[in-house]
Amino acid sequence: MLSGGATTFQKTNPDVSLSRESYSQAAVNLSIGQRNKFALGNAFFTAPWQPESSVESSRTGLGPLFNAAACQDCHIRDGRGHPPTESLSESSVLRVALINGEPDPIYGHQIQTRALPGFLPEAVPDIYWQNSSVALADGETISMRKPFVVLEQLHYGPLADGHGLSLRVAPAMIGLGLLESIAASAILAGEDVGDSDGDGISGRVNRVWSQETSATVIGRFGWKAGQPSIRQQSLLAFQQDIGISSQLYPYQPCTSVQTDCLASQSSIRPELSDEIEEVLLFYASHLAVPARRWHDRKEVLAGKALFHTLGCAGCHQPSWRTARLDNHPVLSEQLIWPYTDMLLHDMGEGLADGVSEYSAQGNEWRTAPLWGVHLAKAVGGAEVGFLHDGRARDFKEAIMWHGGEAQASREAWASLKRDDREKLIWFLKSL
Ligand code: HEC
Ligand code: HEC
Secondary structure, rough: OOOOOOHHOOOOOOOOOOOOOOOOEOOOOOOHHHHHHHHHHHHHHOOOOOOOOOOOOEEEOOOEEEEOHHHHHHHHHHOOOOOOOOOOOOEEEEEEEOOOOOOOOOOOOOOOOEOOOOOOOEEEEEEEEEEEEEEEOOEEEEEEEEEEEEEEEEOOOOOOOOOEEEEEEEOOOHHHHHOOOHHHHHHHHOOOOOOOOOOOOEEEEEEEOOOOOOOEEEEOOOOOEEEHHHHHHHHHHHHHHHOOOOOOOOOOOOOOHHHHHOOOOOOOOOOOOOOHHHHHHHHHHHHHEEEOOOOOHHHHHHHHHHHHHHHHHHOOOEEEEEEOOOOOOOOOOEEEEOOOOOOEEEOOOOOOOOOOOOEEEOEEOOOOOOOOOHHHHHHOOOOOOOOOOOOOOOOOHHHHHOOOOHHHHHHHHHOHHHHHHHHHEEEEEEE
């Protein structure tokens, strides 16, 4: 039941308290002092940042180009963002890259859809949904949908030839410090680049640039494991999503053609103070994973067995033990159940975005953790979806989008008896 080891948050009655705050709890083994730090960090995660000079406060520096004014606008109640409907929602981002993974020379790595007065936002993404459905052998029909993006009002000129666009919703913030505490050597030991064991599932580590250590290290965070640490991912979010510079990223996300943006570089550099950075990162590293529910029910146990026999566990690796951290017992040597191998897998053309990120290709994604997944909609609302762009409205649709190395697993599930298919879903609903 304790998906996050000793950090796990357990509700008193799992049936009646599927609450909106399920992802917002502190790791339960924090000390009182650490709880205060967590609460302080929470305030900076939640409250909107203001434009510079509008008010005298440590919370200024928003923009000039940005997507949202607060972390929480995208990571809704510390959970996932909403998939866009017709235009880009506030809780997803649109990344751009050339075929070789380089940023677009005009727009950079990400389209900033908002701007302060006097500046032009980069573009207006329009989203179109292509609907389809699949009929399984016994007559059950599963609806599927896939988003397409068209960029309107490109205010700084056309995108480079051969660019790709990748729509991504914000993932949940739970358990990130635990994932960061898994030893790199343990993740590397799980790599199976050429599928040497012949089970049809390979899996490799993304090797990414660490801005902190100026070295290539293993990627852990983001849908393609493109970022090595909570710190780098979070400070990049400050820069790219909110327009706040930090020690690690001391500039605004302006490219050389965006002269207004360049001219507005803040005189206070970096805009994010070290003190705020510290509490914010403490917060981002210590959001508790909620406990499992129904772990001993008959249909859940049957679903768990299927999860293994269908090959889901080949990527969604159930458990890990975090490394020994002598100066941070909270996250040290915890037995955790994230259901991810932290590796990239070819997921087929249906999920491919045509954008590479370090060694991850367009069709490759990091196995999404499944811990706490039963609470995703309780936290974020019915419109919350699964997979990197939030397209899947429920677990069945999420499974049916699994292709590439996961195709055999998907087909095995689809050809089960209806009863057994449901048992697997019950298992997911217990995580
Ligand atoms: C405009 C929306 C948006 C805002 C604002 C935003 N994020 Fe994110 N966040 C995302 C998206 C989208 C991803 C997935 C990125 C990817 O796959 O490249 C993400 C990923 C992350 C991750 C990695 C999670 C994981 O499971 O791999 C962390 C940590 C994170 N964000 C922290 C923050 C912090 C801290 C802030 C505020 C400074 C913030 N984010 C603001 C959209 C946002
Ligand atoms: C080859 C590896 C692989 C196998 C096998 C696999 N998955 Fe996945 N799974 C992934 C990856 C990678 C993602 C993220 C894909 C994306 O976001 O586009 C994912 C995403 C998911 C999600 C959505 C999670 C989220 O946070 O949105 C669910 C649910 C899921 N898988 C369940 C299953 C089940 C059930 C099975 C077995 C029938 C299975 N998976 C088999 C790799 C795999």
